[in-house]
Amino acid sequence: MLRFCLYLCLSAFICGGFSSFVFAAPPAITHLYPAGAQRGTTTEVTAAGTLDATTKVWVSGVGVSAEVSKGKFAVTVAKDAIPSTYWLRAHNAEGANALRPFVVGVLPEVTEKEPNDDFRKPHALDGSTVTVNGRLEKNGDVDCFAVPLKKGQTLVASLQANRVLNSPIDGMLQILSADGFVLEENNDFHGLDPQLAFTAKKDGTYIARVYAFPATPDASIRYFGSDACVYRLTLTTGAFADFALPVREPDAPLRADVRGWNIPKTGKRLLVPKAASGEAFAILSDPEIANTVPLRVEPHAHFVDVDQRDRLAPKYEVPFSLTTRLPAKGTARRVSVSLKKGQALTIQVESRALGLAVNPVIEVFDKDEKRVARAEPAKLNGDSVLAFTPPADGAYSIAASDLYGGGGSARDVFLIRVLEAKPDYDLTVAADRFAIIPGQPTTIPVKVNRLNEFAKNVEISAEGLPEGVKLDVAKPAKAQAGVVTISLTAGKPWSGSFRLIGTIKGEPKYQRTARFAQTESDDTTADLWLTVTAPPKK
Structure with a gap:
């Protein structure tokens, strides 16, 4: 009997503890x-x-x-x-x-209706301008959508899945005729996400078909799917932006030339909004355009020569930026510039970050056409950066080309940035969520990434914490520390978002915000989270 009672007590303790643990766990x-x-x-x-x-x-x-x-x-x-x-x-x-x-x-939205695997029994859409929220929910799943088109209409179909939503798929997108013939297809337009533009040759119903392979390849040969394989499929015969070019007009706000499909006159030149705090890119949007596009906002001279019409090249002086294009397959775009010995430079070429097609290679040649520096993308679908210090005064040329010999299309556009490599820093943290118990401090190491021999003392403070949360900074072992350790202590339960800010005394231009590199995507965030839990029951 005693053993049975002990068993009941132990069972109640385990079940009660387990129930409490589940209820008390974070989402x-x-x-x-x-x-x-x-x-x-x-x-x-x-x-x-x-x-x-x-x-x-x-x-x-x-x-x-x-x-x-x-x-x-x-x-x-x-x-x-x-x-x-x-x-x-x-x-x-x-x-x-x-x-x-x-x-x-900005478009009307619908949710995918199953079953729609068979192109002969698709999910029939009411129109040709819509965003479909769908999911490839099991292996072998295929989703088909019927879209009505008129002769001459251009349908843009763009899938958001892996790059934006962290969906574990390498998507495939096709346009079929009503009787099942593949008329257009694409994959890997934006990273692993497909996009295409299709112009109908006659009136009729066309089928947009979506399927996928695993984003991380394995030994199986199958269409991939799971509960996590969510996507957003934008279908539109209206305006859809591809990229934007800056337009400088004397004594006027910065505007952008929008390139894409079905762009109306009102949307071709947009006013550039102010970039968000701490961001280098402004996001362009318009009520008549189905999507947004990024535009880097430069604090220095920015030249544009995409159509190769500028036969008399301007005199480029560091710092400067140039938006241009590869005119033909296998070609390079060269920029001549006069440099000084010992002048530390950072040369960047961006294309993939702007959603464009070039996988950039950077090369620097001296006056005798000897290559003195080279850089290529550090990762797949990445851009390139090169640190270069001229060994002598004189004329140099900076060449940008495509790693795979591409060029010649309207999308082989890129941005060359030639900057002085000035001392600077940024801040990173290894986590974005922290939990503490009242009265028990937690420590957060803030890494100070010192660039180009930046030697100033960085002070760390916090934004967004309530009065009841105290921040203390441990004195670094040396003034030019690579890590600053802070501790947070609280007196009562609280939860909320906060930011860690780096400053240099008396120099506000050096204010920086600590960022966390998200583990499931290429994005970073400055929005950290603190949870002060209730004290344990005695």
């Missing part, structure tokens, strides 16, 4: 479906993973909010919200989840 959300919404709507979103009734949702940016209801998120997007990728973080009193992407668009 664990793996992905969202649908993964976006149109401006001016409220959308019910399934948050795959675990969350409890106390879970709340923090959203980056302005104009988007989310609440938890019956195990799902109700995401409300304001009519004037900026079309972009927002980040959602689920949290409760015990901790927070990693950030999850949520895309705000």
Whole structure:
């Protein structure tokens, strides 16, 4: 009898402890479906993973909010919200989840209807301008959508999955005739995400077909799918932007020339908004255009010669930027510049970061055509950067080409940036979420990445913490420390977003924000999270 009672007590303890642990655990959300919404709507979103009734949702940016209801998120997007990728973080009193992407668009949205594997029985769309929220939910899954087109209409089909939503797929996109013939197909347009533009030769119904392979290749040969394989498929015969070129007009705000498909006159030249704090790119949007495009905003001279019409090249002086294009396959675009011995330079070529086609190689030649420096992308679908110090005064040429011999298309556009390599720094942290118990401090190492022999003393402070959270900075062993360690202490429970700010005393131009490199994507975030949990019960 005693053994039986002990067994009951032990069982109750284990079950009670397990139940308490599950309830008390932080949310664990793996992905969202649908993964976006149109401006001016409220959308019910399934948050795959675990969350409890106390879970709340923090959203980056302005104009988007989310609440938890019956195990799902109700995401409300304001009519004037900026079309972009927002980040959602689920949290409760015990901790927070990693950030999850949520895309705000301008087109009407629908959710995929199954079954639609067979092109003869597709999900019939009401029109030719829509964003479809879909999911390849199992191995072998194929999704087909019927789109009505008129002769001469150009349909742009663009899939957001791996690059934006961290979906584990290498997508394939096809346009079929009503009787199943493949008329156009694409993969790997933006990284692993496909995009195509198709012009109908006659009136009729056409089929947009989506399937995928695993983003991380394996030994199997199959169409890939799982609950996490979510996507957003934009289909439009309206305006769709590809890239933008800066336009400088005397005594006028900066504008951008938008290149793409079906762009109306009102959308071809847009006013460039101010870049977000700490960001080098402005995001261009227009109510008549289905998507957004980034444009790097430069603090120095920026030249544009994409159409190769500038036969009399300007005199380039460091620092400068040049947006240009590879005129033919296998060619290089050369820029002549006069440099001084010992002048430390940083030379960057960006194309992939702008969603364009060049995989850039940088080469530097001296006056005798001897190559003195070279750099290529450090990773697949990456851009290039080269640190170069001229060994002598004189004339040099900087050449940019494509790693795979590309060139000649309208999309072989890139940006050359030639900058002085001035001393500077940035800050990084190894995590974006921290949890502490009242009265028990936690330490956060902040890495100071010193560039070009930057030697100034960096001071760390915090933005967004309440009065009850105290920040202390451990005195570095040396003034030019590579790591500054801070500690946070709190007196009572609290949770919220905060930022760590680096400053140099008396020099406001050196203010920098610590960023965390997200492990599931190429994105970084400055929005860190602190949870001060309740003290343990005695």
